[in-house]
Amino acid sequence: MNIFVVNSGSSSIKYQLFRWPAEQPVCSGLVERIGQEQATITHKVFDGAGAEAAEQRLTRELPDHEAGLREVVRLLTEGEGRVIQDPTEIAVVGHRVVHGGEAFAATTLITEAVKTEIHRLFALAPLHNPANLLGIEVAERLFAQARQVAVFDTAFHQTLPEHAFRYALPESLYTEQRIRKYGFHGTSHQYVAAQAAAYLNNPDARLITIHLGNGCSMAAVRAGRALDTTMGFGPLAGLVMGTRSGDLDPSVLLHLLGPLGYSAEQVSTLLNKESGMLGLTGFSDMRDVTRALAAGEARAQLAYDLYAYRIRQYIGAYAAVLGGLDAIVFTAGVGENDALVRRLACQDMDFFGLQLDEAQNQRRAPGLRDISSAGARARILVIPTNEELEIARQCAQLLLPA
Numbered sequence: 001m002n003i004f005v006v007n008s009g010s011s012s013i014k015y016q017l018f019r020w021p022a023e024q025p026v027c028s029g030l031v032e033r034i035g036q037e038q039a040t041i042t043h044k045v046f047d048g049a050g051a052e053a054a055e056q057r058l059t060r061e062l063p064d065h066e067a068g069l070r071e072v073v074r075l076l077t078e079g080e081g082r083v084i085q086d087p088t089e090i091a092v093v094g095h096r097v098v099h100g101g102e103a104f105a106a107t108t109l110i111t112e113a114v115k116t117e118i119h120r121l122f123a124l125a126p127l128h129n130p131a132n133l134l135g136i137e138v139a140e141r142l143f144a145q146a147r148q149v150a151v152f153d154t155a156f157h158q159t160l161p162e163h164a165f166r167y168a169l170p171e172s173l174y175t176e177q178r179i180r181k182y183g184f185h186g187t188s189h190q191y192v193a194a195q196a197a198a199y200l201n202n203p204d205a206r207l208i209t210i211h212l213g214n215g216c217s218m219a220a221v222r223a224g225r226a227l228d229t230t231m232g233f234g235p236l237a238g239l240v241m242g243t244r245s246g247d248l249d250p251s252v253l254l255h256l257l258g259p260l261g262y263s264a265e266q267v268s269t270l271l272n273k274e275s276g277m278l279g280l281t282g283f284s285d286m287r288d289v290t291r292a293l294a295a296g297e298a299r300a301q302l303a304y305d306l307y308a309y310r311i312r313q314y315i316g317a318y319a320a321v322l323g324g325l326d327a328i329v330f331t332a333g334v335g336e337n338d339a340l341v342r343r344l345a346c347q348d349m350d351f352f353g354l355q356l357d358e359a360q361n362q363r364r365a366p367g368l369r370d371i372s373s374a375g376a377r378a379r380i381l382v383i384p385t386n387e388e389l390e391i392a393r394q395c396a397q398l399l400l401p402a
């Protein structure tokens with residue numbers, strides 16, 4: 001059976017095709033800059049052992065997601081990167097949906113009612129849910145015979161206890177408006193937490209998972225269940241991100257909206273798109289911040305320090321939430337690749353049993369890496385995330401009898 005996974009973003013589409021039940025990746029790709037003058041597509045095909053066998057890079061004019069996914073279907077079915085004969089060979093399409101609210105604590109077959117609920121949640125995840133729904137609607141047309149499944153970023157965090165997910169606001173704002181902490185990147189936290197528990201050979205492990213991509217979040221996980229997480233009502237809270245502020249005193253918003261005369265939309269743009277590393281340094285991509293740091297720019301140093309300090313604060317908080325610590329796990333683009341972030345985040349943490357082996361930290365290797373000193377009480381792990389594989393697994397769990 002073929003399971004096709006779609007992660008549809010505001011201007012990009014990530015996709016991956018798996019053969020099931022072998023969990024074999026067949027191809028993957030990324031369509032970027034949809035709606036701009038020239039979109040780019042990177043399409044990779046894997047061999048039977050899962051190693052990359054071929055890569056195509058194309059530029060195309062792709063006005064919208066429909067055009068983008070049509071081009072992906074063409075790449076799947078035609079030319080040198082062809083992996084299937086016909087779209088009807090795809091049995092299941094799994095979609096990443098960022099906000100599932102309280103309605104979805106599990107992976108769900110997509111119906112009209114599910115789409116209505118995803119639409120209702122647009123206001124809570126304006127960067128993500130509209131693109132996710134668009135991806136679903138286009139996939140329904142292009143893979144008309146396939147079953148469409150939604151896997152929600154919020155689902156894994158539905159186990160948070162009420163004292164962790166509630167805000168200290170009047171009760172009616174929760175009961176009537178559903179204002180609470182939801183949490184995001186759940187698919188990634190769940191995937192790396194399971195890998196870490198297997199590595200530690202401890203199903204009850206107390207873990208802090210640290211997802212550092214464009215969006216960044218941490219989760220406290222015990223026995224495979226999320227106990228707390230840094231993102232909140234929307235994906236703005238917590239850590240410093242590429243373009244998002246993370247934690248902020250609400251008085252700042254009041255000051256922007258009042259004396260400084262910002263509109264609500266301007267505040268949204270500021271916090272979602274102009275803050276974080278971009279606001280601090282002028283660069284949202286960590287690799288650019290690294291270059292600025294190497295060139296001796298003081299604001300790049302400050303940005304690194306602030307970024308790592310926020311992570312350290314939450315390591316402390318979550319060690320308390322978990323009542324101890326067996327391992328912390330770094331994952332996603334920055335977490336997997338940026339040794340300096342890991343070093344700064346783990347500095348002077350011996351009292352938690354965290355001791356980094358700097359030689360291991362600098363070493364590059366695929367797969368899970370244990371970068372802690374041999375005798376340390378808690379492990380420091382680097383685990384590549386694979387949200388697409390986790391989405392495919394959850395689709396299979398939902399649809400295939402065990």
Ligand SMILES: Nc1ncnc2c1ncn2[C@@H]1O[C@H](COP(=O)(O)OP(=O)(O)O)[C@@H](O)[C@H]1O
Pocket residue numbers: 212213214215242284285286287290332333334337338
């Ligand atoms: N070698 C690297 N060193 C430092 N940062 C990196 C490296 N490679 C990727 N990144 C960072 O990872 C980020 C993207 O991470 P990723 O997990 O792909 O995010 P997303 O899925 O949110 O797009 C980039 O913005 C970049 O800053």
Ligand SMILES: CC(=O)OP(=O)(O)O
Pocket residue numbers: 098128153184185213214215216235
């Ligand atoms: C929820 C979220 O922040 O997702 P991303 O990191 O893909 O932007």
Ligand SMILES: [Mg+2]
Pocket residue numbers: 213214215
């Ligand atoms: Mg991501």
